[in-house]
Amino acid sequence: MSKKLLEINDLTYSYPDGTRALDGVSLMIDEGERVGIIGPNGAGKSTLLLHLNGILGQNGCVRISGMEINRSNLKDVRRKVGMIFQNPDDQLFCPTVFDDVAFGPRNLRIPEDEVARRVRQSLEAVGLMGFEERSAFHLSFGQKKRVAIATVLSMEPELLAIDELSSNLDPGTRRSMIQLLKELGGTQIIVSHDLDLVSQLCQRVIILNNGQKIAEGETREILRNQELLKANDLL
Amino acid sequence: MKHDFLDKYSSLNSPIHRLDARAKIIAFIGMIIFCVSSPPNAYLAFLGYALFLLIAAALSRVPPTHILKSSLVVIPFVILVAVFIPFLKPDHIGGGYSLGIGKLTVSRSGLVVFENILIKSYLAIISVILLSSTTPFPKLLRGFEQLKVPKLVIMLASFAYRYLFLLIEEIERMERARDARAYRGRWLWQAKVIGQMIGSLFLRSYERGERVYVAMASRGFTGEIVGFGKTKFQAKDVLFLFFALLFFTFLRIEV
Numbered sequence: 001m002s003k004k005l006l007e008i009n010d011l012t013y014s015y016p017d018g019t020r021a022l023d024g025v026s027l028m029i030d031e032g033e034r035v036g037i038i039g040p041n042g043a044g045k046s047t048l049l050l051h052l053n054g055i056l057g058q059n060g061c062v063r064i065s066g067m068e069i070n071r072s073n074l075k076d077v078r079r080k081v082g083m084i085f086q087n088p089d090d091q092l093f094c095p096t097v098f099d100d101v102a103f104g105p106r107n108l109r110i111p112e113d114e115v116a117r118r119v120r121q122s123l124e125a126v127g128l129m130g131f132e133e134r135s136a137f138h139l140s141f142g143q144k145k146r147v148a149i150a151t152v153l154s155m156e157p158e159l160l161a162i163d164e165l166s167s168n169l170d171p172g173t174r175r176s177m178i179q180l181l182k183e184l185g186g187t188q189i190i191v192s193h194d195l196d197l198v199s200q201l202c203q204r205v206i207i208l209n210n211g212q213k214i215a216e217g218e219t220r221e222i223l224r225n226q227e228l229l230k231a232n233d234l235l
Numbered sequence: 236m237k238h239d240f241l242d243k244y245s246s247l248n249s250p251i252h253r254l255d256a257r258a259k260i261i262a263f264i265g266m267i268i269f270c271v272s273s274p275p276n277a278y279l280a281f282l283g284y285a286l287f288l289l290i291a292a293a294l295s296r297v298p299p300t301h302i303l304k305s306s307l308v309v310i311p312f313v314i315l316v317a318v319f320i321p322f323l324k325p326d327h328i329g330g331g332y333s334l335g336i337g338k339l340t341v342s343r344s345g346l347v348v349f350e351n352i353l354i355k356s357y358l359a360i361i362s363v364i365l366l367s368s369t370t371p372f373p374k375l376l377r378g379f380e381q382l383k384v385p386k387l388v389i390m391l392a393s394f395a396y397r398y399l400f401l402l403i404e405e406i407e408r409m410e411r412a413r414d415a416r417a418y419r420g421r422w423l424w425q426a427k428v429i430g431q432m433i434g435s436l437f438l439r440s441y442e443r444g445e446r447v448y449v450a451m452a453s454r455g456f457t458g459e460i461v462g463f464g465k466t467k468f469q470a471k472d473v474l475f476l477f478f479a480l481l482f483f484t485f486l487r488i489e490v
Contacts, residue, residue: 055449075455083453089401090446095373095393099463107455112464135242135373137400155454 011061021047023211036198039208040233053081082152086164088144092136104155122150142173251295256378258472262479263366269483283486321345386460
């Protein structure tokens with residue numbers, strides 16, 4: 001038996017305006033697994049992601065390696081869960097690439113020489129060595145995505161949670177991003193409605209719609225079920 | 236790059252560029268303070284400050300046209316404010332000149348003030364332009380941070396730097412979308428569209444702000460600003476600062 005890294009138990013969430021975004025979602029992810037969460041627009045995928053590091057919720061429904069997420073351990077949780085958002089311009093807010101990648105480690109109060117080492121390592125992992133002093137504004141979209149990944153790698157997370165990896169990417173860049181995620185390995189949650197991407201990366205997928213878990217299973221099985229996909233606006 | 240006016244020459248490699256940001260900040264802003272506090276008739280001192288700027292500019296290899304062009308952007312504002320001063324009040328010491336147009340008079344001390352404002356502000360503008368075009372903005376921020384400017388101010392400036400161009404691009408996209416639907420902006424009722432654009436730009440920025448905050452919180456930001464780290468002050472920085480300040484003091488006291 002492999003270790004359970006993420007456990008979500010009957011998670012329900014309504015936005016302040018009363019919209020119910022998640023309705024009794026339960027799921028489990030093992031260490032080392034790469035799981036896809038697919039669903040149409042507005043299905044609650046991104047809301048679910050925001051629960052993984054306690055941005056929303058903190059109501060005890062989510063556990064990271066057995067630890068319940070609550071207000072007192074947010075810092076620890078946010079180190080363990082690396083969140084990569086859809087729009088890299090939201091994630092890269094510092095004047096230079098170096099400062100962006102160093103932002104997380106510095107918040108963890110890691111000494112500056114270790115921070116520098118981690119920045120170098122993270123940029124190397126995403127293939128952007130020598131970009132330290134550049135401004136994010138001067139990068140291509142694909143490069144920004146890579147830097148966004150580096151900004152969480154530098155915190156040495158146990159789980160990578162990635163929102164819409166492939167949106168706005170041209171096919172070549174998309175392919176290289178898929179390759180990058182394969183190389184990075186570790187435990188990953190990939191939220192997308194790009195079925196091809198999910199089938200290339202994930203052993204297991206979960207379909208989310210209207211805030212509920214509709215189906216869960218092996219990627220090949222699920223993606224073969226045309227009826228199911230059509231019913232959930234995925235085909 | 237399209238929006239490079241801020242950092243166009245700041246990453247050249249010259250003796251001035253290689254100086255520590257703190258040394259440059261103190262020297263260039265110090266020069267402004269020395270210069271502004273000089274008596275109005277210290278023309279020789281003004282020449283001295285100009286000489287300092289000229290040498291710095293030459294050493295930095297920033298094209299003079301860039302410096303002059305940038306100064307032209309700012310100087311009209313100064314003139315706009317200063318141009319009324321000579322007309323303000325005919326004083327009793329210096330006397331005034333009647334222009335023969337109604338009660339309009341020009342005061343002698345007003346003219347001196349006007350001339351002084353022009354000289355001093357122009358030197359100050361050149362000084363700031365030289366500072367910003369020999370120091371990349373991130374290094375400038377780091378310099379100010381190490382000079383104990385409050386971290387919140389530094390952070391605000393760094394966000395402004397990061398998102399200014401994105402905002403400009405967003406405006407350009409909106410304008411394109413607007414013009415693509417046959418907007419010509421010829422009639423007064425079309426002014427309403429501008430208002431709507433400003434409103435939606437505000438909402439978009441507000442939403443972006445929320446998303447950026449979530450991204451910050453996700454990387455362990457708790458409201459406490461850590462800052463950008465330190466640089467080392469080297470012998471050449473000390474030397475540069477020492478001679479610059481010595482020169483300014485000399486100009487201020489002796490000339």
